[in-house]
Amino acid sequence: MARQRTARHQREADIEADIPTLSEEDGVRYLHFNSEWIQGAMRTARPSELVLAYTQQMMAWLLFVRPGMRDTLGILGLGAGSLLRFSLRHTRAQIETVERNPAVTAMCRAFFRLPGSARSHIDHADARDWVARPDAAGRYRALMVDLYDSQAQGPVCDEPAFYRDCFRVLDEPGVMAVNLFGQHASFEHNLQGIRAAFNGKVLCLPEIDEGNTVALAFKGPVLDVSARTLLDRAAELEQRTGLPARRWARALLAQL
Numbered sequence: 001m002a003r004q005r006t007a008r009h010q011r012e013a014d015i016e017a018d019i020p021t022l023s024e025e026d027g028v029r030y031l032h033f034n035s036e037w038i039q040g041a042m043r044t045a046r047p048s049e050l051v052l053a054y055t056q057q058m059m060a061w062l063l064f065v066r067p068g069m070r071d072t073l074g075i076l077g078l079g080a081g082s083l084l085r086f087s088l089r090h091t092r093a094q095i096e097t098v099e100r101n102p103a104v105t106a107m108c109r110a111f112f113r114l115p116g117s118a119r120s121h122i123d124h125a126d127a128r129d130w131v132a133r134p135d136a137a138g139r140y141r142a143l144m145v146d147l148y149d150s151q152a153q154g155p156v157c158d159e160p161a162f163y164r165d166c167f168r169v170l171d172e173p174g175v176m177a178v179n180l181f182g183q184h185a186s187f188e189h190n191l192q193g194i195r196a197a198f199n200g201k202v203l204c205l206p207e208i209d210e211g212n213t214v215a216l217a218f219k220g221p222v223l224d225v226s227a228r229t230l231l232d233r234a235a236e237l238e239q240r241t242g243l244p245a246r247r248w249a250r251a252l253l254a255q256l
Contacts, residue, residue: 020107029111031080031104039148040080040112047113048089050243054179054212055082057205059090059241060248061142061175063233064222067093071141074098074169076127076157081108083144088117090241093141097122098130127157131165139169143176155180158190163197166217173220182213191215203255205248216252227253 018033024044028051031040041051050056067073071093075083078099087095099105102124108114123130127147130136143166147156155178166176176198180190194217195202201218225233234249 018101018104020101020104022107022111029080031107031112037148040082042080042082042085042112048085050082050086052082052210053208054210054214055086055146056243057208057212057214057248058083058144058146058177058179059086059243060205060214060245060252061144061177061216062090062237062241062243063230063245063249063252064175064216064218064225065141065173067091067141069093071171072096072139074131074140074143075146076130076143077146077148078104078108078122079146080112081114083146084120085113085115087144088115088120093119095120096140098125098127100124100126128159128162128165131162131169133169136169138171141171141174143170143174145176146179148179155186155190158186158193160193160196163193163217167197167219170219173218173222175219175222176217178215178217180213180215181211182207183211187213203252206251223256227256 021032021034023030023032027044029042029044030038033039043049043051050059069092073087073091073093073095075095075097078084078097084095084097099122105122105124145166170176178194180187191202194215198217198219201223203216205214207213230249230253231246234245237243237245
């Protein structure tokens, strides 16, 4: 019991350290965790637009699967709600989000136009526990994993067991997108864990100027597509959403 209380108190202390704060410049509202690090952004005139380049890349999984009404997407880490707002607008899927800090959700509802939708549900829980649920196996068509704290020193969930659980909860075919820091010491450790969990089926998008690298990990025969098919999907996705999908497709094809 003492160990359980200690772990709970540590989680509560971590949450208290991640106090959500705001800044705004040139029509863009930013979420922080009481530090200079940006945890999310929203253009107030166009809330569904993905402002940050890495959040755009987090949607590159749409090149490989197009979820339908009966599919469920998982978002690990609410941030400023960017991925949730975009996914609600551009897919027909159900969306389940896990966010450990209720204050972040409250901030999003108050200042980041978090949409109320019958297709959206937010759980306040630890992402490790969330993907470890026995009843979650094969539940999600895609996972978007963006888990950082106020220090932004690599993902807060980086254990091999966490990535194995992410693989387990994906449906087949399914894709996971993970935000990593390419220039941080945590990068190789995380990439190795993802490759081991996903049997080596991992591709990385080009690192952006801020240092973020988005890795895509695949379950099932998702990569069994021709170059022509992938480029056609990219052209359609770019026309439909405005994302630079053709550039992504060319970069990914170079790794196949």
